[in-house]
Amino acid sequence: MLEASNLDCLRGGRALFRSLSFALQGGELLRIVGANGSGKTSLLKILCGLLSPEAGEVRWQGTPIPNLREDFTRHLVYLGHAPAVKDDLTAAENLTVACTLAGRTASPQQAREALESYGLAANDVAVRRLSQGQRRRAALARLLLSAAAPLWLLDEPFAALDAAAARFTEELIASHVAQGGAVVYTTHQEATIGAAALRVVELG
Amino acid sequence: MIAAARCVVRRDLLLALRRPSDVGTALLFFVIVASLFPLGIGAEPNQLRAVAPGVIWVAALLSSMLSLSRLFAADHADGTLEQMLLGVSPLGVIAAAKVFTHWLVSGLPLVLIAPLIALQYDLPASLYGTLALSLLLGTPVLSLIGAIGAALTLGLRGGGVLLSLLVLPLYVPVLIMGAGSVDMAAAGLAPQGQLQLLGALLLLAAAFAPWAIAAALRISTE
Amino acid sequence: MSAAIKWYWFSSPQTFFPLAGKIARWSAVGAGLLAAAGLYVGFFVAPTDAQQGEAYRIIFIHVPAAWMSMFLYVVMAFWAGIGLAFNTRLSSMMASAIAPTGALFTFLALWTGALWGRPTWGAYWVWDARLTSELILLFLYLGFMALQAAIDEPRRADRAGALLAIVGVVNVPIIYYSVTWWNTLHQGASVSLTRAPSMASTMLTGMLLMALAFWLYSIAASLARVRCIIKERE
Numbered sequence: 078m079l080e081a082s083n084l085d086c087l088r089g090g091r092a093l094f095r096s097l098s099f100a101l102q103g104g105e106l107l108r109i110v111g112a113n114g115s116g117k118t119s120l121l122k123i124l125c126g127l128l129s130p131e132a133g134e135v136r137w138q139g140t141p142i143p144n145l146r147e148d149f150t151r152h153l154v155y156l157g158h159a160p161a162v163k164d165d166l167t168a169a170e171n172l173t174v175a176c177t178l179a180g181r182t183a184s185p186q187q188a189r190e191a192l193e194s195y196g197l198a199a200n201d202v203a204v205r206r207l208s209q210g211q212r213r214r215a216a217l218a219r220l221l222l223s224a225a226a227p228l229w230l231l232d233e234p235f236a237a238l239d240a241a242a243a244r245f246t247e248e249l250i251a252s253h254v255a256q257g258g259a260v261v262y263t264t265h266q267e268a269t270i271g272a273a274a275l276r277v278v279e280l281g
Numbered sequence: 282m283i284a285a286a287r288c289v290v291r292r293d294l295l296l297a298l299r300r301p302s303d304v305g306t307a308l309l310f311f312v313i314v315a316s317l318f319p320l321g322i323g324a325e326p327n328q329l330r331a332v333a334p335g336v337i338w339v340a341a342l343l344s345s346m347l348s349l350s351r352l353f354a355a356d357h358a359d360g361t362l363e364q365m366l367l368g369v370s371p372l373g374v375i376a377a378a379k380v381f382t383h384w385l386v387s388g389l390p391l392v393l394i395a396p397l398i399a400l401q402y403d404l405p406a407s408l409y410g411t412l413a414l415s416l417l418l419g420t421p422v423l424s425l426i427g428a429i430g431a432a433l434t435l436g437l438r439g440g441g442v443l444l445s446l447l448v449l450p451l452y453v454p455v456l457i458m459g460a461g462s463v464d465m466a467a468a469g470l471a472p473q474g475q476l477q478l479l480g481a482l483l484l485l486a487a488a489f490a491p492w493a494i495a496a497a498l499r500i501s502t503e
Numbered sequence: 504m505s506a507a508i509k510w511y512w513f514s515s516p517q518t519f520f521p522l523a524g525k526i527a528r529w530s531a532v533g534a535g536l537l538a539a540a541g542l543y544v545g546f547f548v549a550p551t552d553a554q555q556g557e558a559y560r561i562i563f564i565h566v567p568a569a570w571m572s573m574f575l576y577v578v579m580a581f582w583a584g585i586g587l588a589f590n591t592r593l594s595s596m597m598a599s600a601i602a603p604t605g606a607l608f609t610f611l612a613l614w615t616g617a618l619w620g621r622p623t624w625g626a627y628w629v630w631d632a633r634l635t636s637e638l639i640l641l642f643l644y645l646g647f648m649a650l651q652a653a654i655d656e657p658r659r660a661d662r663a664g665a666l667l668a669i670v671g672v673v674n675v676p677i678i679y680y681s682v683t684w685w686n687t688l689h690q691g692a693s694v695s696l697t698r699a700p701s702m703a704s705t706m707l708t709g710m711l712l713m714a715l716a717f718w719l720y721s722i723a724a725s726l727a728r729v730r731c732i733i734k735e736r737e
Contacts, residue, residue, distance in 0.1 A: 089656070127366060128503055129503065147369050147371065150367045150368065151369040157360045157363050158360070161361045161363060162359065162360075162361070163292070163296060163361060165296050165300060166292070166295065166296070170292075174288055174289075175364060177284055177285055178285055178288065178289075178364055178368040178369075178375075179364070179367075180369030180370070203299070426670075429666070429670055433663045433666065434653070437653045437654060439653065443649055443650065443653055446645065447649075447650060447667060450639050450642040450646060450678075451670065451671070451678075453681065454681040457684070457685045458681060461684070461685060461688055464688065489673075493666060493669075496666055500659060500663050501659065501663065503659060
């Protein structure tokens with residue numbers, strides 16, 4: 078599904094990694110590990126096309142992703158370092174906007190259910206008033222509405238989450254993989270995701 | 282594609298509505314700058330009438346500048362810009378939607394408030410129409426060109442000042458045609474030619490600027 | 504075929520480095536010789552002008568500098584555009600290297616224009632259409648350089664500068680046209696520096712010699728600067 082071949086990444090004149098190659102099939106889970114500053118976030122950004130590598134290329138179903146643009150991004154969910162929620166909007170409004178941008182329609186009913194599964198009430202409270210962990214949940218609720226996208230790229234999905242929310246996220250990831258999706262994620266936590274095919278790429 | 286554009290317009294309008302002070306500041310800036318000129322050059326009515334179109338247009342330029350630096354910065358900081366870059370609609374369409382909303386909340390109010398400034402400058406009421414029309418055609422061009430600069434200076438230190446250095450020289454044709462059309466009307470000549478040129482600039486900018494903005498955003502977020 | 508290979512070979516910064524040095528040296532020598540010849544023709548051979556006296560002689564510097572300033576902006580945008588489209592580092596480096604030379608000629612054109620304006624119009628600065636356009640061109644050059652200076656990552660600096668240069672080059676004719684129109688509306692100066700008196704052939708010779716000298720100087724200065732950029736980055 079997703080192939081990385083001979084990726085080089087330079088940031089600020091320093092090589093983060095060189096000649097990194099791997100291939101990912103549906104039903105596989107890939108965890109990127111490495112110390113702070115080893116290029117985990119950069120690698121995820123390269124994989125989704127936000128960053129272009131110094132050398133090498135990323136291919137989706139055999140085609141380099143710069144040639145695909147929207148035809149690649151429609152198969153993709155990217156959850157970045159920043160939660161991508163607007164402080165002045167409510168969690169439900171944020172969710173609807175995110176889904177529309179990603180080309181998926183989410184009815185108010187679906188949005189409410191997704192938020193409630195993550196333990197958030199779909200009310201009129203602006204995200205600004207929520208705690209760090211709740212914001213993260215509001216961002217992660219997107220995953221519940223993105224089952225149709227085969228590839229998930231998640232940057233520190235468990236950061237700031239409490240044990241219950243972290244477990245719920247792990248289950249979500251596991252069930253996505255079980256249904257034939259592919260997930261790439263980074264984490265510092267010792268998360269145990271019950272998936273058959275866990276692979277690890279170590280940076281640095 | 283249209284759904285995404287409509288969604289972005291709706292979102293940005295909602296955000297502006299929940300932070301009305303941001304919109305108000307730029308508008309107030311416009312009024313204050315325009316009110317400072319008589320204090321600097323004296324309140325002789327003939328002189329004021331002569332400089333009014335230019336002053337109003339320069340104030341509009343500066344005020345548009347002021348709100349532009351925030352156009353992409355907030356979305357960049359909270360990560361929503363990344364989601365737009367990774368959305369399924371072409372980035373140019375999203376950029377156009379954002380610029381359109383920026384114009385709705387910062388350009389259109391200038392058009393509406395300009396007659397008030399014109400009153401201060403004792404501009405004849407017969408010129409209000411030309412003034413408003415020139416601003417109506419010109420301010421979207423300012424938003425479109427300015428957004429390219431805003432996208433290029435995204436996340437740079439001293440971004441606001443740099444933005445004005447990049448964008449103000451490119452505003453020159455709009456300033457000349459905009460203020461010129463009112464001058465023509467004041468001299469009793471037909472301002473249609475200048476207004477048509479402004480319209481042509483608007484078409485040109487609307488056709489090309491969104492793609493330049495999209496390219497600039499991709500360059501800046503790498 | 505072999506020409507194509509050579510082209511690629513030279514487009515690598517490392518192989519271009521020594522070649523640039525050689526060309527820069529010879530261009531600098533040529534520029535010096537031609538400038539001396541041009542100034543000699545301009546100041547000693549060309550006849551005194553009936554209307555403007557000796558003051559007109561500054562056109563031997565002013566006009567070629569103004570030509571060069573506009574031409575270099577187009578060249579800069581061209582290289583920047585090539586760099587953006589084909590991702591060739593050397594082209595982007597050329598664009599960055601040309602900008603200061605372009606700004607220098609723009610400034611020179613403004614400076615000599617002001618010096619010429621004093622005896623002719625009685626003021627150092629009048630809002631003449633050409634001078635005003637040159638001033639805006641100077642702002643465009645400075646904006647390009649300021650943007651590149653503000654970005655730390657060389658790749659982003661190259662690409663952002665390129666986009667700005669392309670937007671600028673599309674705008675330059677529009678700016679020039681609008682400034683000209685503005686000048687007629689506000690009844691600017693009627694004597695223009697470049698609509699100079701009927702030109703004697705010696706005047707033309709002097710001007711062409713100076714133009715060639717400026718060409719060679721631009722090549723020498725840009726190549727010397729591109730060598731510095733290569734050294735800094737590689």
